[in-house]
Amino acid sequence: MVIGINCGHTVSGTVGCGAVGYIDESVEVRKVGNILMTLLAEEGHDVISCTNDYANSVNDNLSQIVNMANAQPLELFVSIHFNSGGGKGCEVFTYGGKRFDEAERVCENLNGLGFVNRGIKDGSNLYVVRRTNAKAMLVEVCFVDTKTDVDLYKKLGAAQIAQAICNAITGEITENNGGLTMGQYEELKTEIKVLKAENVALKAEVDNLKNPMIYNYIDDNMPLWAHEAVQWCIDKGIIKGTGDGLGLDDTKLWVCVTMYRLANSLN
Numbered sequence: 001m002v003i004g005i006n007c008g009h010t011v012s013g014t015v016g017c018g019a020v021g022y023i024d025e026s027v028e029v030r031k032v033g034n035i036l037m038t039l040l041a042e043e044g045h046d047v048i049s050c051t052n053d054y055a056n057s058v059n060d061n062l063s064q065i066v067n068m069a070n071a072q073p074l075e076l077f078v079s080i081h082f083n084s085g086g087g088k089g090c091e092v093f094t095y096g097g098k099r100f101d102e103a104e105r106v107c108e109n110l111n112g113l114g115f116v117n118r119g120i121k122d123g124s125n126l127y128v129v130r131r132t133n134a135k136a137m138l139v140e141v142c143f144v145d146t147k148t149d150v151d152l153y154k155k156l157g158a159a160q161i162a163q164a165i166c167n168a169i170t171g172e173i174t175e176n177n178g179g180l181t182m183g184q185y186e187e188l189k190t191e192i193k194v195l196k197a198e199n200v201a202l203k204a205e206v207d208n209l210k211n212p213m214i215y216n217y218i219d220d221n222m223p224l225w226a227h228e229a230v231q232w233c234i235d236k237g238i239i240k241g242t243g244d245g246l247g248l249d250d251t252k253l254w255v256c257v258t259m260y261r262l263a264n265s266l267n
């Protein structure tokens with residue numbers, strides 16, 4: 001998918017910057033949005049940055065964002081914001097309040113992380129929703145001026161919010177993971193990878209047990225460490241083999257080696 005991501009407003013403290021409460025909207029949208037862009041790119045999507053950091057006015061900021069979004073055909077435009085005004089939870093604005101899958105899943109996934117789901121709302125009057133050509137959604141993660149929202153946001157961290165929005169875009173539901181931090185989540189992912197690799201190795205071993213290697217001749221197929229011992233066993237008449245060859249498996253190779261070493265140590 002070709003996806004435009006906008007970190008809402010200009011940078012903190014400049015003309016057109018976002019709301020400030022317990023946290024600063026301009027700062028947090030950039031944290032969430034930048035991680036979101038990385039996650040989407042890692043999943044193979046074409047990500048277009050539609051963030052405008054400095055502007056002469058709010059309108060200038062908004063029109064620059066829309067110009068960046070409309071400079072190429074996008075399949076989805078996402079603008080990241082944080083709310084203010086003392087409410088609680090997350091909401092998503094779409095044109096005409098249209099309930100499309102990505103928007104529904106953003107609400108569900110942020111709700112899965114513990115935020116109140118305020119649902120999908122009509123964002124037809126919002127400049128970036130109205131003026132972008134692509135299917136658009138403006139995400140209000142939570143309220144910067146509501147302590148419980150901010151506490152939860154800080155506990156989760158920007159990365160987990162970005163992951164939830166990424167999952168919503170790509171079609172995955174984010175379950176409440178029982179309060180795992182992103183670090184613990186990454187650790188778990190690594191552990192699962194290691195387990196998978198071990199599983200593959202185990203399967204190969206089981207396969208080997210079911211179909212053991214048979215060595216009929218002292219040649220390149222036989223492990224080098226067994227050559228001398230097997231030759232000695234043949235010379236001493238300890239093993240004979242059949243017309244088809246020696247018929248030695250790994251265990252028998254080891255028996256030959258053990259006998260050979262024992263004989264050497266007795267001499």
Ligand SMILES: [Zn+2]
Nearest residue numbers: 008018081082
């Ligand atoms: Zn905003």
